[in-house]
Amino acid sequence: MHPNRKMREFERRERDILDTTLTLLTGEQWQTISVDKIAQCTGIGKGTVYKHFDCKNDIYAHLLLDNYRQMLTQLKRLAADDHLTGVQQIRGMLVYTLEYHRENVAHQHMHLHFRQKAFREQISSSYLQQLDDTEEQFIEAFEQAVYKGITEGDVNPDIPRETMMAGVSATFEGAIVMLQEGGCCKQQMMQTAEQKDAYINHVVDYMIAALIRQPADKQEKR
Amino acid sequence: MHPNRKMREFERRERDILDTTLTLLTGEQWQTISVDKIAQCTGIGKGTVYKHFDCKNDIYAHLLLDNYRQMLTQLKRLAADDHLTGVQQIRGMLVYTLEYHRENVAHQHMHLHFRQKAFREQISSSYLQQLDDTEEQFIEAFEQAVYKGITEGDVNPDIPRETMMAGVSATFEGAIVMLQEGGCCKQQMMQTAEQKDAYINHVVDYMIAALIRQPADKQEKR
DNA sequence: GTCATATTGTGACCGATGGTCACAGAAAAT
DNA sequence: ATTTTCTGTGACCATCGGTCACAATATGAC
Structure with missing residues (x-):
């Protein structure tokens, strides 16, 4: 049960990152959005983002x-x-x-x-x-x-x-x-x-x- | 005579920058070419490049x-x-x-x-x-x-x-x-x-x- | 409940880059 | 020869993508 829950939370986190990015993209261009900003707006650390995306x-x-x-x-x-x-x-x-x-x-x-x-x-x-x-x-x-x-x-x-x-x-x-x-x-x-x-x-x-x-x-x- | 000569040299320099860039572009992508590299390959300082282009x-x-x-x-x-x-x-x-x-x-x-x-x-x-x-x-x-x-x-x-x-x-x-x-x-x-x-x-x-x-x-x- | 172990999140840190600017040095003018 | 003008320069800055040692948390054993 626990490992499953962990996995789901990990995936939810990934969705969060993507949703946040999508929101940011309505206001500014991709090039001006820094990874740090995505992380902060998602409420996680920058390093965590790189746990999800290379x-x-x-x-x-x-x-x-x-x-x-x-x-x-x-x-x-x-x-x-x-x-x-x-x-x-x-x-x-x-x-x-x-x-x-x-x-x-x-x-x-x-x-x-x-x-x-x-x-x-x-x-x-x-x-x-x-x-x-x-x-x-x-x-x-x-x-x-x-x-x-x-x-x-x-x-x-x-x-x-x-x-x-x-x-x-x-x-x-x-x-x-x-x-x-x-x-x-x-x-x-x-x-x-x-x-x-x-x-x-x-x-x-x-x-x-x-x-x-x-x-x-x-x-x-x- | 002198101011004219200066101007011509300035323009020649600009042509040099452009030609150098063109040469560099045959070997790599624009994004990987730094302004510093263009300047060095042209044989001038980086600041000089910005005298020609904003x-x-x-x-x-x-x-x-x-x-x-x-x-x-x-x-x-x-x-x-x-x-x-x-x-x-x-x-x-x-x-x-x-x-x-x-x-x-x-x-x-x-x-x-x-x-x-x-x-x-x-x-x-x-x-x-x-x-x-x-x-x-x-x-x-x-x-x-x-x-x-x-x-x-x-x-x-x-x-x-x-x-x-x-x-x-x-x-x-x-x-x-x-x-x-x-x-x-x-x-x-x-x-x-x-x-x-x-x-x-x-x-x-x-x-x-x-x-x-x-x-x-x-x-x-x- | 406590300690040991495994897993996951983190932000300080790094190297590179675009862009700036005070200043050095050459040219022009006196 | 001296002053003034102008131009080239590279040290410097801020920012960013990406890394990693370490901290924080969860898991498991007893």
Whole structure:
């Protein structure tokens, strides 16, 4: 009983650290939050934090992983919903994920941090692998919906899979970058929630259109 | 004569700092390069560096600006080339810029750094403005080519400008992220130059096709 | 209840880093 | 030759991520 209780307390402590960090992240940037501050706000010593995480960025990685898993659950739910057509599933996935990023600025920053080589190289390999695995599952869920769309005759089956995935994932990744407030040159373009919503709709329309369009080589004259 | 000579030496010194930094960047990441190291490798004192740049990241911003301007020159050259159709100009611009990122890993990292809110908030406002201005000019050159493509009947004029630019810029921005080695989940997908080249071609095809395709709403059934 | 042992939390400490500034030394002016 | 101006410098500071010897607490034996 006792060792079990200990373990639960240890895990509760870890949750505390993560929750505290999340709270701090609503008010300031990751870079300005020191480990000492996290420890103090959690009400523990700095050394204790390092009993739970190997390095500062592992805390960040853990939070990101939590978010990824939450999103993945929703994506899988969409993929399993047979009331929807493939294209509707695709649209639902894209809109859900982009809106998630829009609503959760801290997550936006985490995601972009994760794309930095230096960050990926520093976090524990365990976190790196889990994060990559989860992203892989995003893609699988998406491709499943695409396949459904093809069998239903909506998605164009002639688009090479590489071209399609290269385009869609790039557009998606870029949209997250562009959704940042002041994250791009046209600062005034992405301030209000309405503007961001409009942007999400445009970009999703663009991606959907790319999936259902006729093959490009019949139209383009080089 | 003397004050002039002084000024020239001062500027030469600045070039030295930048060149040294660029050299160091081929071997290690920006985060692991200390200002002290830059100063020592340039053969000057650390304090002198801060006579030229207000903060460490300003050096990075200056290098990025140099690259942006170099690219802009080429884009403008393409936009002014009347031997090319609008679509050819568009393709040239996209391929050139993406290949520039592919060949210049240091620039890739600079560009992604620039997308981070923390970085944009720290660098001098002068650099921020110049960088944003230059990006704005990228878009102008691109839109000029698109307009040419429309008048030539290749680019679909019915695509709402917002949808088009939202999609293209997102795809473009995302492609840069994806081009990173180990920058995304499928590590093995983007290692060799051939793979990256193939990726660039796919993603450019995708973007071009998006510009010349028929309006989406006539195809999609919601 | 007491002592011995094991486990876990802690904050002083370390090395490194970005940034500052008083001052030395060179150049210009007189 | 002397004063004045200006520029380069590195010692210095504050901060931060990370470590570890030790303290505090829990566990177990008798």
